[in-house]
Amino acid sequence: xxxxxxxxxxxxxxxxxxxxxxxxxxxxxxxxxxxxxxxxxxxxxxxxxxxxxxxxxxxxxxxxxxxxxxxxxxxxxxxxxxxxxxxxxxxxxxxxxxxxxxxxxxxxxxxxxxxxxxxxxxxxxxxxxxxxxxxxxxxxxxxxxxxxxxxxxxxxxxxxxxxxxxxxxxxxxxxxxxxxxxxxxxxxxxxxxxxxxxxxxxxxxxxxxxxxxxxxxxxxxxxxxxxxxxxxxxxxx
Numbered sequence: 274x275x276x277x278x279x280x281x282x283x284x285x286x287x288x289x290x291x292x293x294x295x296x297x298x299x300x301x302x303x304x305x306x307x308x309x310x311x312x313x314x315x316x317x318x319x320x321x322x323x324x325x326x327x328x329x330x331x332x333x334x335x336x337x338x339x340x341x342x343x344x345x346x347x348x349x350x351x352x353x354x355x356x357x358x359x360x361x362x363x364x365x366x367x368x369x370x371x372x373x374x375x376x377x378x379x380x381x382x383x384x385x386x387x388x389x390x391x392x393x394x395x396x397x398x399x400x401x402x403x404x405x406x407x408x409x410x411x412x413x414x415x416x417x418x419x420x421x422x423x424x425x426x427x428x429x430x431x432x433x434x435x436x437x438x439x440x441x442x443x444x445x446x447x448x449x450x451x452x453x454x455x456x457x458x459x460x461x462x463x464x465x466x467x468x469x470x471x472x473x474x475x476x477x478x479x480x481x482x483x484x485x486x487x488x489x490x491x492x493x494x495x496x497x498x499x500x501x502x503x504x505x506x507x508x509x510x
Contacts, residue, residue, distance in 0.1 A: 278305050287312045300326040304339045311343045319343045334364035341370065345377050353377050368397045372404050379411060387411045402428045406438050418445040436466040440475070447479050455479045470499035
């Protein structure tokens with residue numbers, strides 16, 4: 274059953290995972306079940322599965338990791354950090370536990386601590402694109418734009434043409450007054466996701482600063498049209 278449940282989880286067939294793991298007491302299956310319950314929004318049940326797995330195998334790092342991940346999604350940040358730190362103690366170098374802990378610290382506004390976590394992940398796995406991206410975002414929040422750009426570029430070298438990374442990179446370039454490069458990055462992002470109202474708005478700001486008023490008006494009009502169509506602003510800071 275374990276291979277079938279694991280295969281279903283890998284394919285995102287969460288209802289099937291829940292069927293295959295119904296009533297299980299096996300710690301591995303409990304964690305698969307917890308992850309599936311998390312994905313379908315049944316968070317209290319997911320936490321119950323995590324507690325059962327931890328009771329069965331209290332020294333298994335992944336049991337604490339999954340619990341920390343679920344608590345993070347549930348916005349229980351202090352409890353999440355406690356679980357993730359325990360996972361790290363049981364399995365030093367647990368990159369995913371460190372990554373999620375970085376997200377927890379970022380959500381708490383503890384930017385320096387988040388940076389330390391993401392840096393640790395990158396030290397373990399230099400090709401972890403999400404950690405590279407999140408490290409760039411955290412550094413940019415502190416105004417360390419040149420450093421941030423380096424991490425965005427590393428993320429894009431691993432997974433090309435990710436709109437969110439391109440937009441973060443473009444925002445850094447704009448902050449550094451490298452406006453033509455910023456416009457190019459906004460354009461690349463919009464080629465992939467032309468329905469991003471915030472990207473049109475931010476590109477408009479960049480081309481306006483370059484004195485390209487007609488292009489700026491076009492970008493702003495595209496952004497406004499998308500906002501009207503979608504019924505929400507979608508603007509990014």
